[in-house]
Amino acid sequence: MAIRLKIVISLTLLLLMNTAAACTTQDTTVIINSQNITSTTTVYYTGNDSTRLQTMIDFEGDNNSYVNAWELLKYENTKRKQIASIPYTIENVSLQQTNKDVTINRETIGKTNTARQINISTTLLSIYTCKNKTPITIKPPDNRTTILIHENINIEQIIPLLKTKEVDCYQQITLQTNNTTTFKLAPKKESPTVQNTTEYINTGEVETTANQQNETDDTLFIVFAIPVLLIILLIILYRRK
Numbered sequence: 001m002a003i004r005l006k007i008v009i010s011l012t013l014l015l016l017m018n019t020a021a022a023c024t025t026q027d028t029t030v031i032i033n034s035q036n037i038t039s040t041t042t043v044y045y046t047g048n049d050s051t052r053l054q055t056m057i058d059f060e061g062d063n064n065s066y067v068n069a070w071e072l073l074k075y076e077n078t079k080r081k082q083i084a085s086i087p088y089t090i091e092n093v094s095l096q097q098t099n100k101d102v103t104i105n106r107e108t109i110g111k112t113n114t115a116r117q118i119n120i121s122t123t124l125l126s127i128y129t130c131k132n133k134t135p136i137t138i139k140p141p142d143n144r145t146t147i148l149i150h151e152n153i154n155i156e157q158i159i160p161l162l163k164t165k166e167v168d169c170y171q172q173i174t175l176q177t178n179n180t181t182t183f184k185l186a187p188k189k190e191s192p193t194v195q196n197t198t199e200y201i202n203t204g205e206v207e208t209t210a211n212q213q214n215e216t217d218d219t220l221f222i223v224f225a226i227p228v229l230l231i232i233l234l235i236i237l238y239r240r241k
Helices: 002-021 047-059 069-082 203-240
Strands: 023-032 036-046 088-090 093-104 118-130 134-138 144-150 153-159 165-167 170-174 181-187
Touching (some): 047 069, 088 118, 144 153
Antiparallel strands (some): 093 118, 153 181, 165 170
C-alpha cells in the first residue's frame, strides 16, 4: 500500500513539473493606416509545449523525430488554410482585399525532444480605401491586444471609451480582453499648399543687361563723335589756308 502511494505521489509530482514547464502565451497587434489594416497574432510555445508541437509537426511529415524545413512549410500551409475568422470588420469602404499568412520561426528545425521557444505568427492584411468616417470594429481574441492607429487618421470616436497613448507616429490603444471595440476613423485632410510668390532676381541677367547697355552707349558716342571731329578738322584746315 505504501509503495503504491509513493508511486501515485511521484507521478503526480512529475505531472505537475511537466505542467509547470509547459507554457503557451499569445498576443495580438493591429496596425491601422489610411489604406490598410494589419493584424498579427503570435503564439509563443516554450518548454514541453514546444516539444509536443515539434512532435506533431514531425508526425505530419516523415515522423523521424526530427523537424525538417519542408515539414515547417507544410505545417504553415496547413495552418494558413485553417484561418477562418478575421478579428475585425471594416465598413464604408470601396475595396477590401484580405491576404492571410502564417509563419513559424526557423529555430523550430531540429530534434523533437529538444525544448525551444517556437513562435507561430498569423498575419491578416486588408487593403481598402478609407472614406470619411469609416467604422472599424475589432473583436479581440482571448489575449493582450494592442491597436496602433497611424497619425494620418483622425480618431473621431472609440466605443467603449479607451485611453490612447502616442507612440512614434501612432496612437496606441490597449483593448480590454474579449470586449468588442469600435473605432470611428476619418483620414486627415491635407493642408493646402501655399504657393511661394516671391520673385527672384537673376543678378547674372541684370549684369549682362547693364553691360549691353554700356556697349550700346559707347557705340552711339563713337558714331556721333567721328563726324564732329571731321568737321572740326576741316575748319582748322580751312583757316590755315
